Amino acid sequence: MTKTMDNNVNFTNSEIKYRQDFAIIAGWVRFGSKVLDLGCGDGSLLQFLHSSLEARAYGVEKDDANWLACLQNGTNVIQMDLEAGLSGFEDQSFDTVILSQTLQAMHNTEAIVQEMLRVGREVIVTFPNFGYWRNRLQITAGSMPVSKTLPYQWYDTPNVHLCTINDFDKFCKNHKIEVMERKVITDAQEISFMPNFLGNLAMYRLKAA
Amino acid sequence: MSEHNSIGIVKAQTAHFDTPLNLKSGGTLPQFHLVYETYGTLNADKSNAVIICHALSGNHHVAGRYAETDKNAGWWDNLIGPNKPLDTNKFFVIGLNNLGGCHGSSGPSSINPETNQPFGASFPIVTVEDWVNSQVRLLEHLGISTLAAVVGGSLGGMQALQWTIAYPDLVRHALVIASAPNLTAQNIAFNEVARQAIMTDPEFYAGDYYAHNTVPRRGLRIARMLGHITYLSDDAMGEKFGRKLKDTIKYGFDVEFEMESYLRYQGDKFAGEFDANTYLRMTRALDYYDPALEFDNDLSAALKVAKAQFLVVSFTSDWRFSPARSREIVKALLDNERTVSYAEVTAAHGHDAFLMPDAHYHAILRTYLQKIEV
16 A cells, blocks of 8 residues: 555654645544544544644554554554445444545455435545556656656555546546545645646545535 | 563462451352452652452462472563553552452362361352452552552453442553453353353262362353353464364373363363362353443443543454454443543454463553553
């Protein structure tokens, strides 16, 4: 997952490195709200939301090392496999459920999005945009894309469901999911012109239509 | 002590209580005593106390040794000691033998002061709730008003859970390990087979075997053998014993497989040191515990009063207290927006895994306990 790669940057309470995607997510989360981050890595996003918005934060993480890092960082963390769904969580029991740069590594993609919409009143999904021009360029040149957001070789990638912004827009439309807001960024810059071509990271704020 | 990180030589103490203890069954213990051990030092503001709740066959001897020459240390010595995950340089740790036990606390084999005879069958049925109430008395005896943490595995985890329900203001952290919010039908069934083995032993004498100078050794032995089968996973058993033979197949019914040898050894050892009446009571306490019962089977409602922060841990191969049962506790805590973390430790050892020094498991406990402020 790209998540793991991003977590090479170590955040601590005193020194949270600025991340544009975190800032955008924080802009979509209300002060003091109850937030669930699925595939929360070492808990740095939740820590950021807790320290900036006093969010009541819970994380879900499968990996032992990441789970332990969450515990070390003081994040409430539940160890479970997202592929099995969110059966331990009540309907509409969270204000916001987040899936940050993990969607593309899910096998049960449709199921997890539906589960997020069941558990959360709002849902935030971010993923690397496969339609980004650098990815297209590498494909045109005859190779699978390898980049900062897609750091894996074709044979060792955990990413099984890569998609473009256009694809995800269609997915939302077909599944009757309301796109409340969408932001697309490349190197911390917001992209509004030709986002499916110029945008590297897609960020969606969703709710059930 | 030569042994690295050991708490060293420890000594059991006894506390007497003369104020009657009302029991959940409706009965009363007019007076009782609890045997306990402590490790580490109680700090000036008495904020570093941790109580260890034991499981079915446990006792107060949790860590250290009584003498340098003791072969075995306390039952959770791998966890507790200086610089161990539950660090006695930081915490004041209390281990006790539960009421109804057979290691020094008031129980069926102890002397009833009113008759000067062993209680035997007349010792009342005690429950998880009664144990926690008696543990509060022990804290009062030690001059401690709040616990930094209560730690328990299996039946001990049920006590930890009960602490947070019955005394929400007294416990800051609860570590509920390899446990469940109640027993499944299958678990009650195993307990019933164990009890039947004991109670149908001709030496049982309706629980008053002390007066006949005997013990229902055969029943207790079978009960323990059954227990051991269920505490291990099929894989762990396969790995440890497989179909290994002690010698060759002899076409008889003596010990031929290593598996049989292990069970017989464990059964004999246990039957020689544990009290059958205590075994009956411990299994009954397991059967009865069900905090959700009086809340229309709604565990979330039962845990509404809890204020503690929770660490819930389960083990993947534990089929007696499966991860799904721990997740029920976690869900109830999430429903109440409690502070909770949940770890599902990948382990091959079945229910017994909670007593093993698995590196990741111990890292979890160490990390959690390090973060507790005292």
